Amino acid sequence: MSYVKIINNNTMTLYGVINYITDCNKTNINFIFGLGIDHSCAYDEMMLTKKVYDKTSGRQYKHFILSFDKDIPATYEDLLHISINVANFFSAQFQVLLALHFDKDNIHTHFIINTISPIDGKRLNLSKADGYVFKQYINTILVNNNLNPVELYDWIYTRSNQITFWK
Numbered sequence: 001m002s003y004v005k006i007i008n009n010n011t012m013t014l015y016g017v018i019n020y021i022t023d024c025n026k027t028n029i030n031f032i033f034g035l036g037i038d039h040s041c042a043y044d045e046m047m048l049t050k051k052v053y054d055k056t057s058g059r060q061y062k063h064f065i066l067s068f069d070k071d072i073p074a075t076y077e078d079l080l081h082i083s084i085n086v087a088n089f090f091s092a093q094f095q096v097l098l099a100l101h102f103d104k105d106n107i108h109t110h111f112i113i114n115t116i117s118p119i120d121g122k123r124l125n126l127s128k129a130d131g132y133v134f135k136q137y138i139n140t141i142l143v144n145n146n147l148n149p150v151e152l153y154d155w156i157y158t159r160s161n162q163i164t165f166w167k
Contacts, residue, residue: 002142002150004135007063014060014112018043021099021110031080031100035091036118042097046114049095053121061115062124066138067108069148076100076107078145083109085141089134093117094124 012020022032022039037045050056066086068079080100086109087096095114100107115124126134132152139149 002066002068002148004138004150005065005067006131007065010061010063014046015043017061017063017112018097021097021101021112026101026103027099031076031102032098033080033084033087034095034097035084035087036095037097037114039097042095042112046095046097046116049114049118050116052118053116055116055121055123058123059115062113062126064111064113065108066111067106070106072107072147074145074147076102079107079109082141082145082147083111086138087111089137090124093119093122 010017021027032039034042046061047056050060066083068074072079074082083098083100087098090096090113094117097112098109100109113124116122117124135150135152139152142149
């Protein structure tokens with residue numbers, strides 16, 4: 001079953017997480033994509049947005065993962081297209097970098113969202129209700145592509161409360 005994993009309180013810097021998701025041992029250049037940014041200079045563009053609005057402190061990014069079924073009947077190109085459609089949930093207001101990874105048993109996409117909007121300088125703020133709406137949006141895309149949806153109500157918290165799973 002596909003699931004969405006939201007990473008909270010990540011200890012990586014923005015630079016570090018961008019390097020992680022674009023690591024050539026996990027993906028390749030054809031499966032890295034930016035919305036509202038050029039994927040080849042995502043860090044610089046995200047930081048420029050923060051500097052323009054004088055918002056370089058606080059949470060620098062939101063990170064989530066969409067993990068697909070292990071035996072998914074889709075090509076990497078199809079999954080990239082699906083991932084871009086998922087990222088469109090945020091891309092009208094925020095810069096998004098995504099990368100499809102195929103280094104594990106199941107293919108998954110990492111999404112990094114700049115927490116500061118280049119449009120108006122407002123900070124990204126997601127509630128649990130927003131997470132539910134986001135999962136409904138993802139499910140519409142998955143079902144329209146003949147893939148299994150993610151579960152809407154399955155919430156699991158780690159003991160450290162650092163990672164929230166929306167399976």
